[in-house]
Amino acid sequence: MKLRLRRLSRFLLPSLIAVTAALANPPADGTVIPLWPEGVPGQLGILADEQWEDGRVRNVQEPTLTYCTPAVDRPTRTAVIVCPGGGYTVLSFEREGWQYARWLSQQGITTFILKNRLKEYGHPHPLRDVLRAIRHVRDNAAAYGIDPDRIGVMGSSAGGHLAASASTLFDHPDGKTGAAIDAVSARPDFAILMYPVISMADGVTHEGSRRNITHEDPALRPLLSLEDQVTAATPPTLIIHTQDDQSVPVANALRYYTALSEAGVPAELYIFQHGPHGMGLKPGLGTASSWPDRAREWLQDRGLTLR
Numbered sequence: 001m002k003l004r005l006r007r008l009s010r011f012l013l014p015s016l017i018a019v020t021a022a023l024a025n026p027p028a029d030g031t032v033i034p035l036w037p038e039g040v041p042g043q044l045g046i047l048a049d050e051q052w053e054d055g056r057v058r059n060v061q062e063p064t065l066t067y068c069t070p071a072v073d074r075p076t077r078t079a080v081i082v083c084p085g086g087g088y089t090v091l092s093f094e095r096e097g098w099q100y101a102r103w104l105s106q107q108g109i110t111t112f113i114l115k116n117r118l119k120e121y122g123h124p125h126p127l128r129d130v131l132r133a134i135r136h137v138r139d140n141a142a143a144y145g146i147d148p149d150r151i152g153v154m155g156s157s158a159g160g161h162l163a164a165s166a167s168t169l170f171d172h173p174d175g176k177t178g179a180a181i182d183a184v185s186a187r188p189d190f191a192i193l194m195y196p197v198i199s200m201a202d203g204v205t206h207e208g209s210r211r212n213i214t215h216e217d218p219a220l221r222p223l224l225s226l227e228d229q230v231t232a233a234t235p236p237t238l239i240i241h242t243q244d245d246q247s248v249p250v251a252n253a254l255r256y257y258t259a260l261s262e263a264g265v266p267a268e269l270y271i272f273q274h275g276p277h278g279m280g281l282k283p284g285l286g287t288a289s290s291w292p293d294r295a296r297e298w299l300q301d302r303g304l305t306l307r
Contacts, residue, residue, distance in 0.1 A: 055094025068111040076108040085157030088212035119212035124174035131186035152190040160196025168229035198252035230259035236266040242275035
C-alpha cells in the first residue's frame, strides 16, 4: 500500500513557527520545527511547492526538524539527528527517517528527522541545514531533556554524506551564515553512517549525488570528498555497508574507515555480504538485517543508550 504523507505548505502554521531558538518546554511528538525562523538563507523562491508522495519529499524549500520523543520510561538524554537519503534528489522520509526514528525511540533516544535542501540548491545549503540543526538542538538541549554533549547524526546514502559532512566540516566557513547561533558548536558527538556516499572521486562516488551536490563544479570535489576531510576532531563513527550494494560502492565506507583509523578516531565498520542499497530496516536480508543489533551494541558500548 502506498504511503502518502500530508503535503506541507511552504508557510508553516503559526503554532509551529513559535517553536524556535528559545524553547520553554519540549514540543509534542511529531512537531515540525522550522530551522530558519529568521528566513531561509539563499532561498530561491521561484520553484514549485514541495512534493510529498510514497513517503518521500522533493523540492525542499523550508528546511525543518521533526521531533520524535523517546518511547521508554527512562530516556537516555541522547539525541540523534537523522538525515534521510535520496541522492540529494529526494528524501526517503519514511524508510530512512521515520523508521529509524521509531527504532531509536525504543532505545530511549530523542530523534529529530532533518528535512534539508536538495539538488535545487546544492552545496553549501544542505551543509548549512544540518549544522543549523545540530546548533539548534544543542542550544535547546535543556528544553528537549537531552545532554548537549550527547548529540549525534545518522544518515543513509546521500544522507550519510551529509552526516559525514557534519562530522568533518562542522567548523567550515561554508556552514555558517553570520547568525548569532553560529557561535554554538555544530560538531556532532557521534555518527552512524548507513551505506554512505563519502567520496567525489571518479569510479567511487555515486554519480547522481555528486552531480546534485556539486552542480558539476569540479572545484567542490576535494572539499566534499570526506575521506580527505577527516581529522582527530571527527567524532566516533559506526559505518554499515554491504558488498552487494550496486549503487554506492563499498569503497566509500572503506575509504572513510581508513581515514578515521589513521586519524585515531574511534570507529567500527560492518560490511555484510548481502543486502541492496537502501535496505533500511528491511528483514530477510541474512546477516545484514541484524545491523540494528550491532548498532545497539555500539551505542551501549559508548554509554549512549539503555543497557
